[in-house]
Amino acid sequence: MRFRSLLYVVFPLALAPCAWADPITYGVTVDTSSISGTTGSLDFNFNPGPSVTQSASLQILNFTSAETLVTCAANVQGFCPTGDVSGTLPGTLTFDNGTAFNDYFDGFTFGTTISFDVSFYGPALSAPDGVSTSSSTFAFSMFSDAAGTIPALTSDLLDGFAATIGVNLDGTTTVTNFSPDTGVSAVPEPSSFVLIGTAMGALLWFRRSRPRVSGSRCTKEPLA
Amino acid sequence: MGCQQQTFLRRAAACRSGCLSRLAKCLQYATTRGALVLGLVLLACPANAQTPATGTVTIDIDASPCCFGGPGTYGYYVINVNGFQSILPVFVGGNSYSSLAADMAGLITSGCNASFCAGQPNNGESPYVTAVAVSNVITLTARTGGSATNYSLSAFFGFGPGNGVPTITPVYYLPTSGPTLTGGTDMSVSGYINPKYLIVGVTYAPPGSQSSVTYTYSLLVGSNTTINNSFSDQTTLKVSVTASGGIGGFDHGQATGSFTNSYTQMSSSSNAVTINKTTQVSDKTQGPSNSIVGLDHDFDVVWLWLNPVVQLSFPAPNPRALTWTGYGFDQSDQPGLDILPVYVGWLNGDIPIPSDVAFVLARHWASGLIWGPGQGPGLTGPGPGTDFANIVQADPFWRCDQVPSSCPTSPDPTRFTLADSQNLVYVQAPPGGQPITQTYQFQFSNMTVIGQQTGTTESQAFGLDVSFGGGVFLAGVNVDFSISDQFTSTYSVNTTNTNTATSTALASITGPTCTVSSGSNTCSPQYTGPIEFEVYQDNQYGTFMFFPVNGAGGAPLSMPISTSLPQSLSGLPYGPELLTATGGSGTGYTWCVQSGAQCVQSGPPLPPSFSLGSKSSCGDGCTEVALSSTGNPPPPVGSYPFTVQVTDSAGGIATQPVTVTITQGPTNVSGQVAVTSSGLAYSRVSQTFSGTVTIKNMGTTAISGPLQLLFVGMPASVTLVNATGNVSTTPYMTIAAGLAPGQSVTVNVQFKNPSNSTMNLTPAVYSGSIN
Numbered sequence: 001m002r003f004r005s006l007l008y009v010v011f012p013l014a015l016a017p018c019a020w021a022d023p024i025t026y027g028v029t030v031d032t033s034s035i036s037g038t039t040g041s042l043d044f045n046f047n048p049g050p051s052v053t054q055s056a057s058l059q060i061l062n063f064t065s066a067e068t069l070v071t072c073a074a075n076v077q078g079f080c081p082t083g084d085v086s087g088t089l090p091g092t093l094t095f096d097n098g099t100a101f102n103d104y105f106d107g108f109t110f111g112t113t114i115s116f117d118v119s120f121y122g123p124a125l126s127a128p129d130g131v132s133t134s135s136s137t138f139a140f141s142m143f144s145d146a147a148g149t150i151p152a153l154t155s156d157l158l159d160g161f162a163a164t165i166g167v168n169l170d171g172t173t174t175v176t177n178f179s180p181d182t183g184v185s186a187v188p189e190p191s192s193f194v195l196i197g198t199a200m201g202a203l204l205w206f207r208r209s210r211p212r213v214s215g216s217r218c219t220k221e222p223l224a
Numbered sequence: 225m226g227c228q229q230q231t232f233l234r235r236a237a238a239c240r241s242g243c244l245s246r247l248a249k250c251l252q253y254a255t256t257r258g259a260l261v262l263g264l265v266l267l268a269c270p271a272n273a274q275t276p277a278t279g280t281v282t283i284d285i286d287a288s289p290c291c292f293g294g295p296g297t298y299g300y301y302v303i304n305v306n307g308f309q310s311i312l313p314v315f316v317g318g319n320s321y322s323s324l325a326a327d328m329a330g331l332i333t334s335g336c337n338a339s340f341c342a343g344q345p346n347n348g349e350s351p352y353v354t355a356v357a358v359s360n361v362i363t364l365t366a367r368t369g370g371s372a373t374n375y376s377l378s379a380f381f382g383f384g385p386g387n388g389v390p391t392i393t394p395v396y397y398l399p400t401s402g403p404t405l406t407g408g409t410d411m412s413v414s415g416y417i418n419p420k421y422l423i424v425g426v427t428y429a430p431p432g433s434q435s436s437v438t439y440t441y442s443l444l445v446g447s448n449t450t451i452n453n454s455f456s457d458q459t460t461l462k463v464s465v466t467a468s469g470g471i472g473g474f475d476h477g478q479a480t481g482s483f484t485n486s487y488t489q490m491s492s493s494s495n496a497v498t499i500n501k502t503t504q505v506s507d508k509t510q511g512p513s514n515s516i517v518g519l520d521h522d523f524d525v526v527w528l529w530l531n532p533v534v535q536l537s538f539p540a541p542n543p544r545a546l547t548w549t550g551y552g553f554d555q556s557d558q559p560g561l562d563i564l565p566v567y568v569g570w571l572n573g574d575i576p577i578p579s580d581v582a583f584v585l586a587r588h589w590a591s592g593l594i595w596g597p598g599q600g601p602g603l604t605g606p607g608p609g610t611d612f613a614n615i616v617q618a619d620p621f622w623r624c625d626q627v628p629s630s631c632p633t634s635p636d637p638t639r640f641t642l643a644d645s646q647n648l649v650y651v652q653a654p655p656g657g658q659p660i661t662q663t664y665q666f667q668f669s670n671m672t673v674i675g676q677q678t679g680t681t682e683s684q685a686f687g688l689d690v691s692f693g694g695g696v697f698l699a700g701v702n703v704d705f706s707i708s709d710q711f712t713s714t715y716s717v718n719t720t721n722t723n724t725a726t727s728t729a730l731a732s733i734t735g736p737t738c739t740v741s742s743g744s745n746t747c748s749p750q751y752t753g754p755i756e757f758e759v760y761q762d763n764q765y766g767t768f769m770f771f772p773v774n775g776a777g778g779a780p781l782s783m784p785i786s787t788s789l790p791q792s793l794s795g796l797p798y799g800p801e802l803l804t805a806t807g808g809s810g811t812g813y814t815w816c817v818q819s820g821a822q823c824v825q826s827g828p829p830l831p832p833s834f835s836l837g838s839k840s841s842c843g844d845g846c847t848e849v850a851l852s853s854t855g856n857p858p859p860p861v862g863s864y865p866f867t868v869q870v871t872d873s874a875g876g877i878a879t880q881p882v883t884v885t886i887t888q889g890p891t892n893v894s895g896q897v898a899v900t901s902s903g904l905a906y907s908r909v910s911q912t913f914s915g916t917v918t919i920k921n922m923g924t925t926a927i928s929g930p931l932q933l934l935f936v937g938m939p940a941s942v943t944l945v946n947a948t949g950n951v952s953t954t955p956y957m958t959i960a961a962g963l964a965p966g967q968s969v970t971v972n973v974q975f976k977n978p979s980n981s982t983m984n985l986t987p988a989v990y991s992g993s994i995n
Binding site for chain 2: 043045046047048049050051052053082083097099100101103105133134135136137138139141143148149150151157158159160161164166167169
């Protein structure tokens with residue numbers, strides 16, 4: 001009886017890590033107060049490698065900022081998306097790695113913060129095929145000019161990336177953060193919360209359902 | 225007035241008297257550079273003239289209240305013609321009526337010419353006045369030139385005491401009477417221009433030295449050649465002729481209307497001229513001297529008329545409108561039309577001009593004429609900007625031999641129409657056989673398009689800034705001739721094909737012979753050009769042109785490549801090295817390497833792993849073929865000679881011997897390693913796609929360095945920025961260290977990919993050096 005009850009707790013907890021496999025989401029927060037008021041630009045791209053690459057997608061979600069984005073029509077580039085990109089900030093952007101260059105570039109006046117979520121999904125994450133030889137990489141960059149030539153808030157002055165997230169051949173991801181002002185952290189998916197909650201509930205139920213021992217050592221009979 | 229103008233006037237003044245042709249020679253000084261380029265020289269003074277308009281005004285001297293004839297009396301008279309007013313003093317005191325009349329006639333003329341008439345509202349038309357006194361009545365008769373009639377005419381005479389300075393308001397004035405000036409008739413005047421040449425036809429060489437095309441009945445200038453709007457007059461002509469009479473023509477000129485020769489001229493209208501070649505003369509155009517060449521447009525012929533005289537007329541109703549009246553010719557050259565066939569090769573400089581031909585083209589007979597600076601009687605060339613350069617462009621295929629790439633890839637559909645006849649065949653005799661001869665008869669088809677503008681419009685302009693006042697040209701003709709501004713001649717050929725069966729030709733086409741070397745069963749040399757030609761009629765000249773079927777101008781098929789290709793490292797990918805064919809039919813190329821009696825794309829004599837294939841997706845249409853190697857299996861080190869052969873859709877064949885040398889290369893260890901790569905993040909700062917490539921030794925033995933990482937399959941538009949070098953067209957990176965079993969190495973890569981091309985590389989790893 002005790003073993004079976006313990007399974008109620010251990011099994012959901014064992015499943016909990018599985019919730020990270022599809023999708024994988026990172027929360028990105030940038031303290032832009034040091035360049036607040038600067039008219040610059042943001043760039044997001046998600047591209048395959050030079051060889052056979054398994055399909056993968058990502059979404060930019062929950063984009064919030066203290067300042068407003070320049071509309072795409074007024075963007076210095078004329079159009080925000082290039083390649084397999086849909087959507088418009090601050091709404092949801094959807095990328096896949098179907099072409100060599102999948103990019104969203106937008107003019108932007110910096111406020112004090114930027115935050116958004118990056119959610120990766122697709123076969124490359126949920127079912128790595130084991131034969132592809134190239135992975136895919138997401139890159140996020142900030143620039144202090146509208147043309148996107150002067151990198152901001154990054155130590156990567158060569159390429160200007162603030163952070164990159166690689167989708168590895170085994171379905172895992174690798175975060176590389178070049179920006180001391182940028183935080184990139186994993187965001188548990190709702191399914192994870194459900195599993196963890198289920199496990200915690202089961203544990204509580206297990207504890208409460210344990211039969212109380214009569215004449216317990218804690219129970220003291222009143223003295224006659 | 226500029227120095228050049230003064231010189232001109234001095235020379236013109238020397239020519240002021242005499243015949244029209246002499247005046248014309250003077251006017252040559254005013255010809256422009258355009259005339260030189262076009263070979264047109266003004267040789268006559270086109271002029272307009274009118275018989276004078278006349279009217280009379282009668283002045284009754286005795287009608288004056290007093291004073292006439294008193295001592296110290298000065299008078300004046302004023303004459304108005306068409307709004308132009310002339311005021312002139314006359315000495316009155318003591319004059320007789322007759323002498324007074326004489327003064328009036330003379331004064332009005334000289335005064336007007338000196339200063340008064342020029343620039344007046346009636347275009348300076350000078351009233352010419354005679355005065356006749358009959359008793360006390362003086363009758364003034366005024367005549368004017370110009371094209372207008374019904375000039376208004378009035379005059380009055382006044383006099384009074386004074387110092388001879390007239391005033392507008394007379395002390396006394398005499399009423400006049402007389403009719404309005406009426407009458408006047410324009411008289412047509414003819415003139416001429418003689419160009420240095422006229423192009424009267426282009427005939428096209430057939431393929432083969434034994435081939436020819438004979439025009440048995442044709443219009444040498446092609447068809448009815450209409451000169452439309454030949455001359456546009458943008459000038460003000462000021463001409464007055466004070467006596468009637470004809471003006472003669474060119475003193476050396478001979479109108480050809482009644483002339484008979486091999487070539488005759490007929491004027492079908494005032495502005496259309498047809499030159500027929502009589503049936504007694506046949507023109508034969510032959511092919512190039514070397515049959516193996518096949519078709520060679522250097523042997524096309526341009527037919528030049530070297531002594532033309534273009535006759536002009538100013539018609540009476542519209543003296544400013546020059547009208548083309550026909551052709552003549554200059555007998556100073558020869559007593560007939562001087563028509564010379566000239567090869568395109570002479571004109572474009574490909575073939576030296578024989579001395580006797582050069583002598584004729586020099587037109588020495590015209591050296592006696594007066595030529596402006598930089599001008600002369602002879603045709604200039606070859607070379608840019610010369611007469612030859614202008615003439616040769618009458619043949620659209622004039623550069624096919626020099627610059628095959630500039631040769632028209634298809635006939636101009638306006639200029640050329642596909643003749644309704646079978647294709648012409650030109651095939652080499654088989655070994656041991658006789659040449660194949662075929663005959664064809666071509667007939668110019670009736671064109672449904674009338675007045676098709678197929679010619680070129682050329683212009684020349686010459687300025688005439690001089691007045692020849694009072695010059696006597698011919699007996700009884702006084703001309704006050706003045707032209708200013710610019711006079712533009714536009715030479716526009718309109719070819720009108722309205723008649724049927726105007727041109728026929730017989731073609732005899734004989735293929736090249738076949739010479740067989742001892743012990744061989746192939747022709748040497750072998751004809752490799754097109755074997756089939758379409759026949760087009762030239763709508764401008766009424767002749768027939770031969771164009772390779774699906775051809776690119778008839779240039780022979782060739783493969784102008786280096787016989788020594790870059791060396792190959794054994795085991796490494798090679799190429800693609802592109803081999804290119806030019807000329808031929810332009811389509812349907814097939815490529816192979818001769819292998820005994822067979823032709824192969826791979827295998828011996830090509831090195832192992834080498835193959836010949838069409839470039840990318842253009843397939844059989846490609847004029848290029850790629851020689852490439854995967855490097856696997858590694859070919860033995862050595863030298864590999866072989867012969868590449870290309871065949872076009874017309875059966876033309878070209879061959880080219882080439883050699884590939886294989887040297888020792890590094891060892892391919894791709895099977896022992898795993899090569900993986902990251903995604904390529906795009907940097908807007910460096911404008912590159914950057915990532916990493918990892919090589920892991922999956923084997924159980926160490927791989928010695930240096931390692932060579934080759935990026936096989938790189939699109940042409942993509943560049944590996946940090947490449948160590950290239951093996952043929954494949955970039956590679958060198959990694960100094962080797963790899964122990966299980967060990968891996970990661971290198972950064974940066975690509976330039978401006979067109980965002982999809983990459984699907986197949987990295988290959990080699991152990992060893994690339995020298």
